Amino acid sequence: MTSSHFADSFKGSIVAIVTPMKPDGEIDYPALEALVDWHIESGTDGIVAVGTTGESPVLSVKEHLAVVKAIIDGVAGRIPVIAGNGSNSTAEAVHLTREAAKLGADACLCVTPYYNRPSQQGMYEHFRHIADAEKSMPQILYNVPSRTAVDLLPETVKRLSEIDNIIAIKEATGSLQRLGELVALLDDQFILLSGDDASCREFMLQGGRGVISVTANVAPEKMSQMCQFALSGRVDEAMNTDNKLTALHQHLFLQANPVPVKWALHEMQRIDSGIRLPLLMLESQYHQQVRQALEIAEISINRTQ
Numbered sequence: 001m002t003s004s005h006f007a008d009s010f011k012g013s014i015v016a017i018v019t020p021m022k023p024d025g026e027i028d029y030p031a032l033e034a035l036v037d038w039h040i041e042s043g044t045d046g047i048v049a050v051g052t053t054g055e056s057p058v059l060s061v062k063e064h065l066a067v068v069k070a071i072i073d074g075v076a077g078r079i080p081v082i083a084g085n086g087s088n089s090t091a092e093a094v095h096l097t098r099e100a101a102k103l104g105a106d107a108c109l110c111v112t113p114y115y116n117r118p119s120q121q122g123m124y125e126h127f128r129h130i131a132d133a134e135k136s137m138p139q140i141l142y143n144v145p146s147r148t149a150v151d152l153l154p155e156t157v158k159r160l161s162e163i164d165n166i167i168a169i170k171e172a173t174g175s176l177q178r179l180g181e182l183v184a185l186l187d188d189q190f191i192l193l194s195g196d197d198a199s200c201r202e203f204m205l206q207g208g209r210g211v212i213s214v215t216a217n218v219a220p221e222k223m224s225q226m227c228q229f230a231l232s233g234r235v236d237e238a239m240n241t242d243n244k245l246t247a248l249h250q251h252l253f254l255q256a257n258p259v260p261v262k263w264a265l266h267e268m269q270r271i272d273s274g275i276r277l278p279l280l281m282l283e284s285q286y287h288q289q290v291r292q293a294l295e296i297a298e299i300s301i302n303r304t305q
Contacts, residue, residue: 009080010107010140010168010191011209012045012231013223015216016053018258018265019067021274027063029070031271036074038270043224044216047071048109050084052147053214053258058276064096069103082212086111086142090126094133107138109170109212114148120156131163138165144172144195154181161190170195170212176202183207197249201242204230214257215248218264219297247293254286264290267301 020031049071050056050064068083075081083100085108087093097108113126131139141160143152160166171178172195182192192208194200200211216223222241229238252260263282265271275281294301
């Protein structure tokens with residue numbers, strides 16, 4: 001197993017899909033199935049199940065695995081499904097990885113251990129242990145220092161890339177300088193995915209293979225088109241498409257993700273209004289900004305205001 005084997009599997013617009021909920025916080029599986037079908041019809045290239053946008057911190061392990069299964073069943077092999085398996089407990093991450101493999105996930109997305117604040121060597125051992133525990137499961141590293149309080153440095157990524165089933169990284173620093181450092185260090189078969197919608201166009205133009213996207217939740221067709229343009233070197237077309245999405249890239253982070261994107265999907269009548277504490281639905285002072293961002297992206301709300 002090598003990263004080159006997966007080079008065409010994990011690319012383009014990969015949605016970090018929300019977990020739809022009813023107002024009482026119960027998971028809404030019919031709405032999730034409808035979202036999955038909509039994404040596939042709209043050209044989305046892959047789905048991340050139960051990542052940050054999927055509210056992984058507030059789902060029980062049982063719920064987490066049930067959502068992964070529902071997405072895998074709904075996708076039915078049409079596009080890759082990447083299961084979130086991250087935890088600040090290495091043992092829990094191993095458990096989630098093994099269960100995701102049993103369910104038929106195509107890969108796992110493993111965030112750096114948060115709150116514990118491990119060293120670079122500690123993170124290396126964490127990811128190595130997870131990869132070794134389920135060698136059949138491709139692992140995608142996930143570096144998002146703004147949430148985790150640790151930064152997986154390029155030199156550590158290089159060491160981890162030498163493990164056969166660690167095939168990619170979702171790099172969410174938003175730094176193109178960091179991308180350049182990774183490109184310089186890593187074999188060109190190692191897959192680089194952006195975790196930052198605002199910079200993902202340039203990320204792909206400078207060597208990245210795609211984006212794990214929040215914006216794709218509400219604009220799947222345009223995100224797919226923009227990624228296709230960027231990956232094929234059609235710079236002007238990528239820029240023109242991305243310009244329509246710029247306000248969404250910004251305003252979907254007016255409050256903590258996934259607060260704005262769940263509100264936007266509710267406005268679009270795609271999901272109900274549920275979100276779990278300690279998060280709340282988007283504060284009213286931000287409603288108009290998100291509505292305007294949807295309008296700029298030519299997304300219909302279809303709601304009586």
